[in-house]
Amino acid sequence: MLVLTRKIGESIVIGDDVEVKIVAVNGKTVKLGIEAPKNLSVHRKEVYEAICKENIKASAEGDVVNLASLIRKSG
Amino acid sequence: MVSKKVLAEKKVEEFEFDSKKVGKVKYKESDLITLASPMLGFPDLHDFLLLEDDRYVPFMWFHSVEDPEVAFVVLPIKTFFKDYNPKIPKRELKILQAKNLDELELFGIVVVPANPKEATINLRAPLVVNMNKKIAKQIILDDNRWEIKTPLFQQENTK
16 A cells, blocks of 8 residues: 655645545544546445445345245235 | 247347346347446446346346346335435436436345345445436445445334
């Protein structure tokens, strides 16, 4: 991992199209501003990882026929 | 039993593959739904089919065509969550070539555990599909009203 030190108001440029700016620092919290092209998604890491994990879990084997009959009964 | 479908005016090519989850799947190229961005966790898959069957209705399979072992159980969210009204950013509407939300169908990806009563649906990152243009994308909402692991059955108790 590349580690750089920045002061408030300073930025980092990634590739040609992404900029990350240190907007504010409040105690242990850092506020970041991100400029990126529309086709690139930007997410908090823990949300991204949680979705990834959930998708992988979802693609595993599961008895959908049984689930369907259960939901039809309760619906 | 193999049959080739030949339409009167022109030949429409049918493809098929064997799915571990649903057996033999036949489709035409016009049935394919293409992801604008890959599903998180599955960076190499882009072409999918939406499969329906009486055996598992109201659920459907969002099935990869490129990897016959990859398929997701999905549910049209509005059928069970009538209050579901997430804000989809304009930039995402553009990517899906839709002018407004009416042109899009929102599906939740379902996790089916060993005990089906514990099944959950991901309302935080719906699979958004433009059925007319056959484009789809899993959109991560910036809204923590909706949970990644929303139970399918507890919902019934709170009605």
